Amino acid sequence: MAKSIEEARKRLDDEFGQVRRHLEKIHDSLDKLEKAGPEDDLEQLLDDLEDTVKKARTGGLIGHGANGHARARKEYLEIKNG
Numbered sequence: 001m002a003k004s005i006e007e008a009r010k011r012l013d014d015e016f017g018q019v020r021r022h023l024e025k026i027h028d029s030l031d032k033l034e035k036a037g038p039e040d041d042l043e044q045l046l047d048d049l050e051d052t053v054k055k056a057r058t059g060g061l062i063g064h065g066a067n068g069h070a071r072a073r074k075e076y077l078e079i080k081n082g
Helices: 005-035 042-058 065-080
Strands: none
Touching: 005 042, 005 065, 042 065
């Protein structure tokens, strides 16, 4: 747990940045799906998109994703609002 509002804000910003970086990967996966044609493997492309979204939410094997952001946000708001 952060000891100060500054530490809590830094953690919140770091977690937010991680999620933003994941969003770029989601856009890339979605672009591949949108550009797909009748002969492309839509099931695989959807599966890839689903995996990418899940990693953004959970953080994958390393990182925290949106879950980490939610925890950091909660901690920050608790410190901020006293």
